[in-house]
Each structure stands twice: as C-alpha cells, then as structure tokens.
Amino acid sequence: MTSKIGNVWVFAEQEGGKIASVSLELVSKGRELAATLGVKTEAVLLGNNIEKSTATLFHYGCSKVYLAESPDLEPFTVLPFADTIIKLAKQHRPNILLFGATPKGRELAPRVASALLAGLTADCTNLRIDDFDDKINGKSYKNKLMQIRPAFGGNIIATIVNTWEDPQMVTVRPGVMRLGEPDASRKGEIEKVKVEIPAHLKVLKVLDKVQKEKSVDLLSSQIVVAGGYGVGSKENFRLVYDLARTIGADVGASRAAVDAGWIDHDHQVGQTGVTVRPKLYIACGISGSIQHRAGMAESGIIVAVNSDPGAPIFSVAHYGIVGDLNDVIPKMIKAYKTKG
Amino acid sequence: MSFNYLVFVKQVPDTKNVTGQAMKPDGTVNRAALPAIFNPEDLNALELAIQLKERFGGEVTVATMGPPAAAEVLRQALYRGADKVALITDRAFAGADTLATSYTLSCFAKNTTKFDLILCGRQAIDGDTAQVGPQLAEKLDLPQICYVEEVLALDKKKIRARRAIDGGFETVECPLPLMLSVIDSNEPRPPSVKRMMKYKKAKTRAELAAKRSSYTDAEELARQEQEYRAKGLWIEEFSAADAKADPERIGLKGSPTKVKNIESVVLKASEMKKVEASEAGIRSLVGELIKEHILG
Numbered sequence: 108m109t110s111k112i113g114n115v116w117v118f119a120e121q122e123g124g125k126i127a128s129v130s131l132e133l134v135s136k137g138r139e140l141a142a143t144l145g146v147k148t149e150a151v152l153l154g155n156n157i158e159k160s161t162a163t164l165f166h167y168g169c170s171k172v173y174l175a176e177s178p179d180l181e182p183f184t185v186l187p188f189a190d191t192i193i194k195l196a197k198q199h200r201p202n203i204l205l206f207g208a209t210p211k212g213r214e215l216a217p218r219v220a221s222a223l224l225a226g227l228t229a230d231c232t233n234l235r236i237d238d239f240d241d242k243i244n245g246k247s248y249k250n251k252l253m254q255i256r257p258a259f260g261g262n263i264i265a266t267i268v269n270t271w272e273d274p275q276m277v278t279v280r281p282g283v284m285r286l287g288e289p290d291a292s293r294k295g296e297i298e299k300v301k302v303e304i305p306a307h308l309k310v311l312k313v314l315d316k317v318q319k320e321k322s323v324d325l326l327s328s329q330i331v332v333a334g335g336y337g338v339g340s341k342e343n344f345r346l347v348y349d350l351a352r353t354i355g356a357d358v359g360a361s362r363a364a365v366d367a368g369w370i371d372h373d374h375q376v377g378q379t380g381v382t383v384r385p386k387l388y389i390a391c392g393i394s395g396s397i398q399h400r401a402g403m404a405e406s407g408i409i410v411a412v413n414s415d416p417g418a419p420i421f422s423v424a425h426y427g428i429v430g431d432l433n434d435v436i437p438k439m440i441k442a443y444k445t446k447g
Numbered sequence: 448m449s450f451n452y453l454v455f456v457k458q459v460p461d462t463k464n465v466t467g468q469a470m471k472p473d474g475t476v477n478r479a480a481l482p483a484i485f486n487p488e489d490l491n492a493l494e495l496a497i498q499l500k501e502r503f504g505g506e507v508t509v510a511t512m513g514p515p516a517a518a519e520v521l522r523q524a525l526y527r528g529a530d531k532v533a534l535i536t537d538r539a540f541a542g543a544d545t546l547a548t549s550y551t552l553s554c555f556a557k558n559t560t561k562f563d564l565i566l567c568g569r570q571a572i573d574g575d576t577a578q579v580g581p582q583l584a585e586k587l588d589l590p591q592i593c594y595v596e597e598v599l600a601l602d603k604k605k606i607r608a609r610r611a612i613d614g615g616f617e618t619v620e621c622p623l624p625l626m627l628s629v630i631d632s633n634e635p636r637p638p639s640v641k642r643m644m645k646y647k648k649a650k651t652r653a654e655l656a657a658k659r660s661s662y663t664d665a666e667e668l669a670r671q672e673q674e675y676r677a678k679g680l681w682i683e684e685f686s687a688a689d690a691k692a693d694p695e696r697i698g699l700k701g702s703p704t705k706v707k708n709i710e711s712v713v714l715k716a717s718e719m720k721k722v723e724a725s726e727a728g729i730r731s732l733v734g735e736l737i738k739e740h741i742l743g
C-alpha cells in the first residue's frame with residue numbers, strides 16, 4: 108500500500124456545549140494510537156454555537172477540529188448528525204473513527220458504519236495497533252486497530268479487526284479509557300464545515316425533553332461503597348450511606364438493588380450501568396455477577412463483604428470479609444472513626 | 448386504520464447462566480451447552496407490537512435470522528400473539544457480523560414483506576452491540592427512534608413516542624415508515640395457553656421432513672405442507688435467494704470484522720487476603736488502607 112493512511116478521528120459528543128468526558132477519554136487514547144501510526148488526532152464536533160468548546164478538545168490533544176454548526180444540529184437528532192459525519196468521512200477518509208458508547212453514540216455509530224460499509228465493534232475495553240494475519244483468507248494487514256472487547260456477557264475477550272476499507276470504527280464506554288492530562292497551552296486548527304441537511308433527513312421532531320442532572324457521577328469517584336441485594340431493604344441502605352459518608356465515598360449499587368427500587372439507576376455499576384475505576388471499591392452484599400464485575404473489576408483495591416464464602420465477588424477482591432454486612436459495616440465505621 | 452408491524456427477534460444463548468461447562472478448553476464458548484432463549488429486549492419489542500395492534504389494528508409479523516433451531520423463538524412469538532412468522536435461514540449466513548446481518552434483514556424486509564413499522568429490541572445479550580437496529584434502518588433508508596419506552600400516538604402518517612435519553616426522556620414525532628428500537632420498559636405477556644396448544648405444532652419444512660423419515664416422498668411432504676398451511680401452522684423459511692440477498696454481502700464474506708483471537712476470562716484467584724469479620728480484623732484492614740493512602 109502506497110496511499111497515505113488517514114488520521115484518527117473522535118466524534119466529540121456535547122450537550123449544551125459541554126464536551127462529554129468519554130470524548131476526552133477517547134481523544135487521550137486516540138493520541139496514543141495516532142502516535143504509533145504517525146498520524147494526527149482530530150475531532151468532529153457537531154451542534155450549534157459551540158465554537159468555544161473546541162478549546163477543551165485542543166487541550167486534550169486534538170490538532171484539528173472539524174466544526175459543524177447549524178440549527179439543524181441542535182437538539183441532537185440522529186439523521187442530520189449521521190449525514191454530516193458520513194459526508195466528512197467520505198471526504199477525508201480517517202483511518203480510525205472512535206465514538207463514546209453513550210446512548211447517542213450507540214445509535215449514531217451504526218448508521219454511519221452502515222453507510223460507509225465499515226466494520227463497527229461495540230464497547231471496546233482496549234485498543235492498540237498491531238499487524239493481522241488472516242490465515243483463513245491468506246491475507247496480511249499492517250498496522251491495524253486491534254478492537255478488544257468482552258463478549259458473551261463478559262465470559263470471553265475477543266480481539267476483532269476490520270479488514271475492509273477504512274475507517275475502522277469502534278465505540279468505547281465511558282470510564283474505560285484513561286483520561287490524559289489537559290494542557291491549556293495546546294492550540295489547534297478549526298475547520299468549519301458547511302452543513303446542508305436534505306429535507307428528508309429532518310423529519311424527526313423533538314417535542315419535549317426532560318433531563319435531570321445525574322444524582323451521582325460515579326465516573327470521577329475516588330472511593331465507592333456499593334450495596335447489593337444482600338443489603339435487604341431500602342431502609343437498610345442507610346448503612347451503606349453511613350459508611351460512604353464516614354470515609355468520603357460515593358454510593359454505588361448492583362442492578363438487583365436498583366431493580367428492587369432501593370436506589371436510583373444512576374448508582375448502578377456494571378455492564379448496563381457505569382464503569383468505575385476508583386482507588387477503592389467496597390462491595391457489600393453483592394454476589395459479583397459477570398455483569399457487575401464488568402463495571403468494577405479495574406478498581407485499584409476491591410474489598411468484598413459477603414456472608415457467602417463462595418460468592419464470585421471474592422475472586423476479584425483483594426480483601427475479603429466473610430460475614431454479615433449488618434455487623435461488618437458498623438465495625439468498619441467504628442474502626443475508621445477511631446483510627447490513628 | 449391498520450398497520451403492518453414487522454418485529455425482528457433473535458434466539459440467543461443464555462449468557463446470564465454461563466457456567467464452567469460452557470467454556471471449551473480453547474477458551475471459546477460451547478454454544479450447545481447453553482440454553483437458548485428469546486432475547487429479552489426482543490420480547491419487549493414483540494410486546495409493544497402486540498399492544499399497538501390491540502390499540503390501532505393491524506398485523507404482527509415476527510422474523511428471525513438464525514439456524515433451523517431458531518424456529519423455536521418463532522413458536523414462542525406465536526404463543527404470545529404474532530400473526531405471521533418467518534425464519535430467515537441459510538448456511539451462507541454463517542459468520543455474519545452486524546453489517547452482514549442488517550443487510551440480510553433489510554433484503555428480507557424490502558423484498559418479501561410490507562411494513563409500516565419495524566420493531567427491534569435495543570440489543571441482544573450475546574453481543575450487546577445494539578447495532579443491528581440502526582444499521583437495518585440505514586440500509587432501508589428509514590428514520591429511527593431508538594430506546595423507545597412508550598408509543599403515545601400513531602396514525603397513518605406519523606408516530607409520537609417517548610424514548611429514553613441520558614438521564615431522562617424525550618418525546619419525539621416522526622413520519623412512517625420507521626424503525627423503533629425498544630428497551631426493557633414493558634412487561635412482556637406470558638404465552639397464552641390456548642395459543643400454545645395450537646401453535647406448538649407449528650413447523651418449518653425442515654422440521655416436518657425430520658419428524659418422519661417416511662416423508663421421503665416429495666409429494667407426501669407437499670401434501671403435508673398444504674395441510675399445515677391450511678391450519679396456520681406453517682413456519683415459512685427464507686433462504687438468501689428468497690430474500691434476494693447478494694451472496695457477496697452475506698455471512699462471513701459480507702462481514703468486514705474478523706475475529707483475530709478469543710481468550711476466556713480467567714479470574715485471578717487466591718490473590719485475596721482474607722480478613723476476619725472481627726473488630727480486630729476490620730481495624731487492621733482499615734489501618735492498612737490508611738497506611739497505603741487508599742483511605743484518607
């Protein structure tokens with residue numbers, strides 16, 4: 108292959124001009140990939156009156172932002188967004204195109220991939236550049252994106268490669284890639300994109316939108332105390348909150364506790380909740396299903412409190428306490444309060 | 448008013464209950480060792496379609512792409528109230544990724560059915576990709592409403608629906624035809640006993656032929672088929688050719704993504720320190736965490 112390879116692109120998601128943290132995590136990862144390939148990291152930013160938001164993207168390391176501004180791009184609707192990105196990708200042929208696996212990213216990326224006839228791998232947990240020998244078809248590929256993701260409910264880890272023409276497309280869940288250090292002195296180039304959305308793509312109307320601030324944002328928590336079905340009741344979650352308050356932690360939960368109505372979904376950790384990576388994760392009355400572990404196994408230190416010595420949570424824990432949480436949590440609070 | 452609802456469903460291995468026996472020594476999943484189930488959110492999509500039929504009239508067609516054994520989820524759909532079912536099956540579909548799958552489904556939809564609304568579950572639990580619905584919509588040039596919780600209104604021209612967004616919901620309006628992806632927001636009805644009595648006998652041609660080895664006679668098989676059809680117990684099969692799908696764009700050939708390798712997840716065992724649940728045990732744990740600057 109003699110043709111020059113394209114750049115690494117990140118779809119920069121924004122709401123009210125604020126760039127989503129997952130997009131900045133992807134810019135951070137994108138820089139690593141771009142450095143290996145010897146190309147640049149660029150972002151596509153869509154919305155209306157959002158030029159100011161480009162600065163953050165430059166601080167995290169984008170060298171260029173394709174800025175598409177139009178009243179047709181606010182509020183977010185999928186068809187105009189897809190149309191704009193498809194046209195840009197056809198024109199500039201990025202080598203890699205990264206999306207956050209957010210509700211928006213997960214409905215947008217497949218439409219773009221389908222139109223570009225590009226492979227798309229969802230929810231990657233790791234990305235790196237490597238060569239690929241396709242033994243079945245007797246072909247080799249240089250410098251491909253290794254798209255690493257759990258499959259079968261987390262029971263296996265698969266490495267997937269897109270063998271068709273670029274772009275190589277993936278989505279990544281929030282909190283999975285490490286956020287790099289911003290540098291306020293970094294600058295970049297803004298390329299304004301002319302936005303012309305055909306009428307037949309402007310058919311969906313948003314009549315009403317209700318969005319509340321998250322009651323908690325576990326993505327940035329340093330310490331998480333999480334309660335599961337073993338907590339037993341909504342009232343008893345007070346114990347979990349007490350411990351969290353004492354040690355300066357945020358409160359997480361398993362899906363079983365959320366489904367029981369004991370705590371809001373914003374607190375759910377796992378495959379269908381948030382992926383957290385705190386310094387310390389204390390799991391109380393959580394069995395440790397695959398889906399739950401998917402959201403917390405990368406925590407620095409994991410402490411598990413469970414009355415069942417055979418609970419799978421102990422297989423990812425660094426410290427295990429076999430016991431009744433109603434007895435153990437008060438002892439933890441007491442030990443912390445009387446420390447030193 | 449009357450609408451054609453086309454629901455795409457998938458038979459999936461029950462990943463929630465993966466045990467040691469389901470893993471082969473090479474780290475791949477032994478699908479045969481896993482019970483096959485109706486993908487949970489596809490049941491929500493089917494439930495929504497049946498509710499819409501009850502509210503606004505019309506006909507519910509349920510289709511699945513899969514191996515011959517996937518006929519089971521179509522029977523399950525009939526038990527719950529589907530009017531028609533179709534099994535999209537062909538050896539040539541094997542190894543399809545989401546792009547090849549959505550292409551195949553789009554050919555089936557375009558070339559063999561009439562639809563006003565296509566409904567899919569948001570995602571299937573074996574891959575959790577949530578890609579096939581939007582990709583299918585793109586291939587059919589349809590608008591989409593993803594993460595639908597509730598349909599508020601429907602007439603011949605448009606639909607109004609409530610859908611989940613990050614931290615809340617949106618009410619949107621969109622013209623027909625379109626694709627809806629449905630989330631776990633309704634209570635799928637259980638199979639009806641009466642319908643079950645009737646439709647448990649529903650069969651595909653392959654099942655009929657396999658049932659009696661004496662049906663080797665093509666004429667006899669054709670006669671049986673007519674009988675099943677007359678009773679509404681026939682599960683129609685569609686091959687790649689029936690769906691008018693381009694052989695280059697289906698199965699492994701039509702799939703840009705290739706699996707480079709697969710590893711099983713090995714839980715790191717025994718690295719765990721056991722802490723006594725006693726006051727002394729917990730005090731020493733807390734002390735250690737403070738010393739390591741993990742607790743402040």
Ligand SMILES: Cc1cc2nc3c(=O)[nH]c(=O)nc-3n(C[C@H](O)[C@H](O)[C@H](O)COP(=O)(O)OP(=O)(O)OC[C@H]3O[C@@H](n4cnc5c(N)ncnc54)[C@H](O)[C@@H]3O)c2cc1C
Binds near residue numbers: 335361397
């Ligand atoms: C597609 C899919 C996605 C999912 N996504 C998620 C997700 O994002 N997050 C998630 O968490 N789950 C998720 N789940 C659900 C998951 O499979 C489990 O059902 C769930 O995590 C179980 O929650 P739990 O551990 O709190 O409850 P249980 O499994 O019921 O465990 C309760 C535990 O508490 C212990 N216990 C009971 N009493 C006490 C006591 N007094 N003291 C100490 N311990 C006690 C028990 O020994 C037990 O181990 C998902 C499932 C599916 C199918």
